[in-house]
Amino acid sequence: MQNFGPASDEPTRLANIVSPMFLGQTGWVQELQDGAKAELLAGADAQDDCAVFRVDGPMEVVLGSDYVRGPKFRLYELGYLSNYDIGYYLAMANLSDIAAMGALPIALLSVIRYPKSLPDTDFTTVIEGIRDACREVNTLNVGGDIGSAERIILSASAMGIVEQGRSLLRGGARPGDRLCVTGPTGIAASAQRYFGIFDSGSTKLPDEREELLISAWRRPRALVRQGRCLSTSGVVTSCQDTSDGLKAGIQSLAVASSVGFMVDESALPIADIVTEVAVLTDCEITSLIMGDSVDFQLVFTVAEEDVPQLSKIFADAGLQFFSIGHATEAHEVSLRRADGTVEALPGTPWRHAT
Amino acid sequence: MQNFGPASDEPTRLANIVSPMFLGQTGWVQELQDGAKAELLAGADAQDDCAVFRVDGPMEVVLGSDYVRGPKFRLYELGYLSNYDIGYYLAMANLSDIAAMGALPIALLSVIRYPKSLPDTDFTTVIEGIRDACREVNTLNVGGDIGSAERIILSASAMGIVEQGRSLLRGGARPGDRLCVTGPTGIAASAQRYFGIFDSGSTKLPDEREELLISAWRRPRALVRQGRCLSTSGVVTSCQDTSDGLKAGIQSLAVASSVGFMVDESALPIADIVTEVAVLTDCEITSLIMGDSVDFQLVFTVAEEDVPQLSKIFADAGLQFFSIGHATEAHEVSLRRADGTVEALPGTPWRHAT
Structure with missing residues (x-):
């Protein structure tokens, strides 16, 4: 050097x-x-x-x-x-x-x-x-x-x-499309919440769990391989990253595509560390998963009949995604709770004045 | 609205x-x-x-x-x-x-x-x-x-x-090439110098001259038409803008092309306003022309025999450029003063610690 x-x-x-x-x-x-x-x-x-x-x-x-x-x-x-x-x-x-x-x-x-x-x-x-x-x-x-x-x-x-015609825009979701996400969200927000409240000395979580939390910020990863699977498949109808939070991502697909979404709470992928932080900091888990958190997952839509093809492409690449709901004619973005009740999606999206 | x-x-x-x-x-x-x-x-x-x-x-x-x-x-x-x-x-x-x-x-x-x-x-x-x-x-x-x-x-x-193969890089100048610039430099630096010294109330220059000075900052212009004439001509061997000053631009063409330059002081285009500010603020004109000044002119090289062709292209487009020197085998960048003496190029280039 x-x-x-x-x-x-x-x-x-x-x-x-x-x-x-x-x-x-x-x-x-x-x-x-x-x-x-x-x-x-x-x-x-x-x-x-x-x-x-x-x-x-x-x-x-x-x-x-x-x-x-x-x-x-x-x-x-x-x-x-x-x-x-x-x-x-x-x-x-x-x-x-x-x-x-x-x-x-x-x-x-x-x-x-x-x-x-x-x-x-x-x-x-x-x-x-x-x-x-x-x-x-x-x-x-x-x-x-x-x-x-x-x-x-x-x-x-x-x-x-x-490739020509393969860019993944936000505006192509159609009612009935499956709503999917490449992985759990809320980890970056959990890190901010945890380290904003606790000193590193106070050791509310074991060191290796603190490491896991902070690594969301230290070594984030742009999901290029997943994005390429989505675009080259030719079957994805809309996509964006979750850098403003999952809720913001879903809302923005809804607005751009003129659809709504029904999200199934029980289908949301949850990282254990998010649960741990939610419990420790007395925070509702789904709000933490949905709120402003720069996790760089991809949230996207795909027609019901194309899901098996896309699943195979991901599996062949050693990757995965999670189906978390579906697009609706009605323009609302809602959450079906595990107990069957339906309400507005919780969580504070990106930078709307609080 | x-x-x-x-x-x-x-x-x-x-x-x-x-x-x-x-x-x-x-x-x-x-x-x-x-x-x-x-x-x-x-x-x-x-x-x-x-x-x-x-x-x-x-x-x-x-x-x-x-x-x-x-x-x-x-x-x-x-x-x-x-x-x-x-x-x-x-x-x-x-x-x-x-x-x-x-x-x-x-x-x-x-x-x-x-x-x-x-x-x-x-x-x-x-x-x-x-x-x-x-x-x-x-x-x-x-x-x-x-x-x-x-x-x-x-x-x-x-x-x-x-167009393919037509990007204007810095590294293609050859000894003997003419060194040219699309217009006078030092105006932006003159504005900084003038307004840094005088209050707007003190009216050392008439209002319309102050307007002219400040317009270098208010309404700078990227010389896209000139750049296009240079690239599509196919005869320009190196080029960059003068956003770090004319001296810095010339030095950088020299380094990238492994040549030197001899600049003729008497050939430098001079804006009247630069002369006025140099006199008012007791500053050497050529230093002001050469120093750190974001004028967005283009400085470039062209083989001697291609100058007439390029001049015609510019004239046909209603544009002009000025020949201010030539590239040399020796790697020095020098100035030939109007009186024939040769010295290092004056002026403080971009951001080198002063």
Whole structure:
């Protein structure tokens, strides 16, 4: 590893840290199932005005942006997340949007701003977190922007490619479609709830359970493989990630598709750790599962008759999903409790003033 | 215009402000000279996880990110720039990177974070600035991220398309190539220098001259038409924008291309307003022209024998460029003064510690 200065200026950081770390990106290729390719002609190592891809055939290109709330990132403030962790998180949060479109990620652009005093080692750690998250889902950090600010600011954009006609939009659910989710939700929210209430010293949960909770924030995972199974199956009618919480995800599929949903409480996948935190913190489990929680699961719809085909595709890939309800003509989004009563979906969705 | 609340939450802003403002984006098409097209299938009005483009043939896709220093944006702090202006600037700064690659911009993603108290009217004004800048160069704001932060934070990414093999990189200049620039530089730096020294009340310059100075920040322009002339000509060997200053731009072409440059002081295009500010503020003109100044001109190289062809293309388009020197075998970047003496290029380049 190169010699670090205490806090190099931007041209020096680009030359000494960013460029060597991303050496050899040029020529990297991502290929779709129909053979269409995207090849990186100029990546982060090129330090040009932009990254450049050659795309060789008809395809769909998807792109989105997410900002990570630095100092408002409560678990970072509390010392549970390192600089590496927030870099990793930034990348995965952005890559999750690509996964939710059913696309293969081909690029991440990262914007990293920091106080002038931030040491080179800390800067490097943030970039390493971003790089490793990209590697984890087989993509590259191809550029972005670095420079000073009053405090750490992290933002990114991601781009992906998908076969023609296969992007997973939110607006295609039809009444009768099964509503499904790739895994349990509420874990990230449980971590915030737990660590917001208890000191790490107070050990209300065993260490390994605390580790499990915090790992939702330290090593989130964009479900690219699941997204690809959904898109290439050709049978999924709508999809989005649960980065604003499961309830928000379901509501947004409902609005975009002009349908409603009936969710079966008894069918919801529940992580044990969520139950443990709900009990410890005196919180209703289903509210915790449904509320604002950045778990990066995928929530989607598929016609009843196509469920067996999709189940087989997932099983063949060693993956799974859970059927948790169905789309309705009526536009309401409701919950059928285990006891048969029907009520509005509980949980506070994303950022609606509380 | 819709009724504004004092400060709506994000889902409400998306539904009431962003979505209506960007209604009807779907179906928008950008077409290259060889007929390859990018069609927007899901834009900002769709509010999906990502924007989606269908690209129909072989082409190159370019993408880059730039952050705008909100409260460190000195002229904003001093009250010379409005919320509309900084939105406009954010978009143009990002689109300039696309122009510098010779690409047609097809998308801008904007990240807008703000204190919770920011009124809906101010939020709307920022977005309107972004939208209008995009319109000015015939592209669209297709999405991004909004939400709260301690203060206004603006970041964006832009994407463009260019014919195969036509992206303008920094690394292709050869010894003997002419070094050219699309217009005078140093105006943005002159504005910072002037307004940083004088109060608006002290009227060292007439009002219309102050207006001219500040317009470099209020209504910057990404030189997309010039970039397209450069890329489609097929004769340009390297190019970048002058967003870090002319000296930084020339140095970066030199490093990327493994050449040096001899710049002729007498050939530099000079805006009268830069001369006026240099005199008023007791500053050497060439340093002001060369130093850190975000003017968004394009600096590029072209083989001597191809200059007439390129000049004709520009003239036919009603545009111009200036030959300011040539590439050398020796790796130094030097200035030949009007009196014939040769010295290192003056001016402080981008963000090297001062």
